[in-house]
Amino acid sequence: MSRRSFLARSAALGAGAYPAMLALNLLPAAPAHAFDLQPGSGQGKHIIILGAGLAGMTAAYELTKLGYRCTILEARTRTGGRCWSIRNGTAAAETTNAAQTAHFDNGLYFNAGPSRIPHHHQLTMHYCKELGVPLEVYNNVNENTYYYAEGKGPLSNKKVRAREVHNDMRGYMSELLAKAVDQHQVNTGLTTEDADKVLEYLRAEGGLDIDKLYKASARRGYLEAPGAGEKAGKLANPHKLVDIISSGLLDPDFYNVAEYSYELQMTMFQAAGGMDQIAKALEKRVAASLQLGAEVTAIQNQPEGVKVIYKDQKGTHELLGDLCICTLPLPVLSNVNHNFSADVSRAIDFVPYIQTGKIGLQFKRRFWEEDEQIFGGITHTNNELTQIFYPSYDYLSKKGILLGYYNFNEKAKKVGDLTYAERQQLALQKGALIHPQYPTEFEQAFSVSWQKQPYSLGGWALYGADDRKTHYRALLKPDKNVYFAGEHTTYLTAWMAGAFESARSVTAAVHSRLSDQHTIYPTTGTN
Amino acid sequence: MSRRSFLARSAALGAGAYPAMLALNLLPAAPAHAFDLQPGSGQGKHIIILGAGLAGMTAAYELTKLGYRCTILEARTRTGGRCWSIRNGTAAAETTNAAQTAHFDNGLYFNAGPSRIPHHHQLTMHYCKELGVPLEVYNNVNENTYYYAEGKGPLSNKKVRAREVHNDMRGYMSELLAKAVDQHQVNTGLTTEDADKVLEYLRAEGGLDIDKLYKASARRGYLEAPGAGEKAGKLANPHKLVDIISSGLLDPDFYNVAEYSYELQMTMFQAAGGMDQIAKALEKRVAASLQLGAEVTAIQNQPEGVKVIYKDQKGTHELLGDLCICTLPLPVLSNVNHNFSADVSRAIDFVPYIQTGKIGLQFKRRFWEEDEQIFGGITHTNNELTQIFYPSYDYLSKKGILLGYYNFNEKAKKVGDLTYAERQQLALQKGALIHPQYPTEFEQAFSVSWQKQPYSLGGWALYGADDRKTHYRALLKPDKNVYFAGEHTTYLTAWMAGAFESARSVTAAVHSRLSDQHTIYPTTGTN
Known part of the structure; x- marks a missing residue:
């Protein structure tokens, strides 16, 4: 097979063959995903x-x-189907709710459907490039967002920064395993020399001290940040492992949404100005065929x-x-x-089909950035909200729309069965547990329940x-x-x-x- | 103490007191970092x-x-000191090297000094906002970059995606610890019920199967990506733990640079158009005082x-x-x-003072994006290059400048002692081991060795x-x-x-x- 025919065939096959091309060191002279x-x-x-x-x-x-x-x-x-961005003037009805109209400020939007493009979705990237849709980073990973568990544990009903849970867990687990390896309590199947390298790795991975113990670590943030002069920074003690467990922070509510999954690993992108820019660009190319x-x-x-x-x-x-x-x-x-x-x-x-819903909440001030230094990323909670997404565009500007919830399955069914006003009330009430700024800063809302969207009827x-x-x-x-x-x-x-x-x-x-x-x-x- | 005096005092103290303010729920009505x-x-x-x-x-x-x-x-x-972006026409001499001039294309630059702003560096963010310097995300975390170890192990002299090492290690370590906890080989100090929750956490954290074993996982990417129709995606086997160890991928060359550190956790920012935009904005405000x-x-x-x-x-x-x-x-x-x-x-x-250096390499094609789907982030290597930084701006555009090396201490001393031409040669030769596209795509270089920069003399x-x-x-x-x-x-x-x-x-x-x-x-x- 000639190189050219290999490339043509690979392109026709889509993204799947691309790693193979790279493996063969067949770096394409033509655009990777031309469809010839x-x-x-x-x-x-x-x-x-x-x-x-x-x-x-x-x-x-x-x-x-x-x-x-x-x-x-x-x-x-x-056009666009589920590739739909909600902006000022967007009007739509649901199967059991009359039409609502969005009254967001000009320039503000949220993506009711897909909001993220993994860097390895090469055809999506290809069409954005071919159609001239500018992309910007979707900041899916942010260690400064919160875990918020409604419950009875000592860390419940509090906002705990993601970095605290992530680093405390890595620390405790690395410490436990280091102890087991050090004391030959677990059979690693490794030589002593290799086991020592694993111990050094665990020390680095867990942020352990010289004795391989997990204590205070800057990785989980400071009680008082370091600064000029005598301000060396003050560290807090880690959360206790039993507190993390009993507060539910290891429950699937939090750990099923791990950003480790292939599709959610950084780098991620979004279409600048709203994901519907992709649909609009396609629409221009097929306008003559469209009814x-x-x-x-x-x-x-x-x-x-x-x-x-x-x-x-x-x-x-x-x-x-x-x-x-x-x-x-x-x-x-x-x-x-x-x-x-x-x-x-x-x-x-x-x-x-999955039941899933989102609500966009416009606030007159980006308090999550100004007060809490949260720029993009996702707060996770075990209540109906499931997730709060902070916008990955117009950082540091005045107003913003965040996703007040993005939920699935039973929770999405429950919330979807509410009226628009009830959904808004729920989003504001539960959201205010995490962000007490909600009541004073809220301006507008628009919610979408996909199983209730005519012509979609599901996520x-x-x-x-x-x-x-x-x-x-x-x-x-x-x-x-x-x-x-x-x-x-x-x-x-x-x-x-x-x-x-x-x-x-x-x-x-x-x-x-x-x-x-x-x-x-x-x-x-x-x- | 009144709220206002608390806020004024906190502002004067800088960022350090801010978490305390938040803890007290003292959300400022005035800009957080006004210096009154x-x-x-x-x-x-x-x-x-x-x-x-x-x-x-x-x-x-x-x-x-x-x-x-x-x-x-x-x-x-x-102005700007170490806050210095190299662009077309930048000219500078080093203590032991005559002046060189950058011949990059207009619009392309690299930051020779600071290139990243952690979201929690609130004064930096404050001044960017006050001075009107637009920020954009610096994409510091990218699972699609490489680990490249020069050495003798089976994974040496190959590029291994970061996600493969990260997920294989999390998988193996979680499996080992799960086994030890399951078989009571390690004393967790937990109740049986809590230990079971830790086991479930380990399964989620490590991507283990139902038997708590680490096998093939989509988290580490696909041999053949999933797609339409019958293309379910083909997974590769994980790397063997002994291979990861013997190839040096757990060595401090790789694990000392962990993106777990507080300063390098996402979200990170950069000044749009070059970090020197911060210096230039300040310069305008103090022009009358400047000699x-x-x-x-x-x-x-x-x-x-x-x-x-x-x-x-x-x-x-x-x-x-x-x-x-x-x-x-x-x-x-x-x-x-x-x-x-x-x-x-x-x-x-x-x-x-630390010895440290960077080289900016302009390529006529963003092959790291087009051929290898690397958008921002850092490739780590144990050779003199230490790190390759991919640019976090102008994604998907035609040309780009990447940082061919960013090294420290002994490696930076060795490379800094070379001539500009020798540094370029080294960056191209070592870089081509990772990116064979280097020789055909290279256009221009400019290197900075901070210990050799007059009026800095160190990093x-x-x-x-x-x-x-x-x-x-x-x-x-x-x-x-x-x-x-x-x-x-x-x-x-x-x-x-x-x-x-x-x-x-x-x-x-x-x-x-x-x-x-x-x-x-x-x-x-x-x-």
Whole structure:
């Protein structure tokens, strides 16, 4: 295989092959994620794309490049789907709540859907670059945020800085293990010399003293900061291990959200000015194909092609296409008439979606920065709020919107079942336990409950291991002339990368089927 | 004590008292770090300030507000001292190397001196805000950078992603400790119930499986990334613990630089456009007091006031002042005539300064981002380079400058003793072991060896515990009419915060002495 064909193939495969390329030291001369399919004889054929989220618009964008005629039907009067930023004037209703309108100050926003881009989601990064969407760091890791446990332990109902818990736990665990290794209480399987190196590592990792004990450590911050002259800084004693435990700070409420996970490791990015800038940039490229306010009511495979019935302000319409790409979230698709196979139908009806919600709270002062030196990052709590996200933009400016909660599952269901006013009240009341500045500084709120958003009806697909073998697989093949795409057709559920990867995958499949060009990737050519 | 007087006192004390204020829930109505000294009868008195670094300029800025007449003598033809960004046209000589000029592209720069602002350095943040210097996140933590050990182990002479070492070590250590706790091989002093919670914590912390064993984990990245369709992602096996050890990846070369330290924990910031923007903003405020190109040769305490002798292009001059604030780095001051006390004189001559150097390498392509998905952060190596810093600005743009090395002590001495060309050659040769793109993409270099920079002669003061009791204390009191300031008069050596804190401290001391206002902080007043 020539270098060029290797690269072309890798690009077509998406991000997955990239580490392999690096391993082979095949550093690309062309942009890493150029999608170089060659136009074929399918040009002019009509592809109906359902949903103008990132997956649908990306598929339309790529297929249009290849000469296909695309129509995107989007039920909402906006594009982007879950890639949605709430700003002044944003108006939306929920299934059980009437429309609300956001009254945030100009320039302020929050991302109701995806808010973070991992650096290794290369297709997301690629499209931001290709579409000219500027990125900025999303500061996901911040040791100065809080753990706040409602409960009965001595550290409960207090805000404890993340750095205190992190370093105390590392310290105590390293001390315990160092003792066990030192006294040969645990079999490391190492030589004495290597065990000594592990001991030195534990001392460094845990911030232990010369006797390998964990005592006061600057890593967990100061009672009184060091400064000029005689101000050497005053350290506090670590929290007691039993206090950390009995206050619930080791509970899954806190440790299931570890920033160790691959997707949440720094470096992370966000689109400057709101994640919806990605959707808006795509929208510009596919404007000619786009029909907003067009709600699909039926999808019918025909002997040749596909028929889609949709309604808009003018009435009900039929649209005929050669092929269809359906990116509708499964709970939405479940309410659409179709003649799909039993396997596909079951997948549509039975794959569960996460319940999740966010509230944006605008404050007239960035007290979390001014008073508490919290710049970005996440405070974790075991109450309904689950997480408070501090904004990673406009640091040190006057006003700001923070995410008053970002919760999931049972907690999100409970909060989602409230009215907007009740959600706001809950966010303010529980938030004030952590930030007493809330009552005096609060200005505006806007909440989103994804399971109640028409045309979404959930956060993202939640596959169990069994579902991946059954329902998931059913959606990977086309049902006759209908292809499925969207985050739910990937192993990157919940991420924008899932939309992009699925769009590429479905584009390649559609093109391969409609084009007479049997060899998509030329294997000849100069290198 | 009234709330207002508490706040005024806290502000004067600097950042140290701030956590206490928070603890007392005294959230300030006024800006946290307003420096509200009241003008006194000292107005118009003449303060001679030696050095136009951040400490000297900040002292002049604050004293001028109080009505003093300041003269800043600065030997260099620029302000900022070690707060220095290298950009196109920057020209400078070293003590043993003739002048070099930087030929970087416009808009590209690197910070030769301080490059990071911890979020808890509140005075630094305060002055950036007050002076209108925009800040942006300095992305100090990046799990996608490398560990590169020159050596003989199986992981030597290879680039290993930081996330692999971090997660493998957390995994192995958690597994070992979980085993010891589970089998009661180590005395935790905990109840069974609490020990079970620790076991669950270890499972979460180490990414252990259900049997509390560390196996393949997505936290350490994928061999093949997950994607659309059947691409579930392929995990690699962890590195073997013995391989990590024998390859030197637990050596202090790697673990002394832990990002766990309080000063290097995220969130970190940098001044947008170069750290010298802070110096330039201060320079504007003190321009009327500033004499550049004025090299001090003698400082003489007089029965009344102080006499400073300096030379400039026009010749030698005498300047008389009521008081003097000397911010010259000690190795520089050591070459100036003075009539200080024996204690002060010894401190000036004997406090060691760190040897440290950086090289900025401009590349025509940001290959570390495009090919290797490294956005900011630091690669660590045990060779002379010590660290490679990737830029935290202009992500995804065309060109970039990375720090080819940032080293200290013996390694910095060795590299500093080379010519500019030899340093460049070393940086390129060693750097190419990690980034084979170096030879084809390299364009320009500029290196700085701080111990060879005239008027600096070192990186920062390196006090041992004993020095803090003797030499350090000698510099905290004025020597008759001469006060000392700069990072070397603080417990924040090496940080810009040291300059700011010392400037405030010396301003308060000078003002207290010259003003007839015995109570600086009014204890009456409305709250």
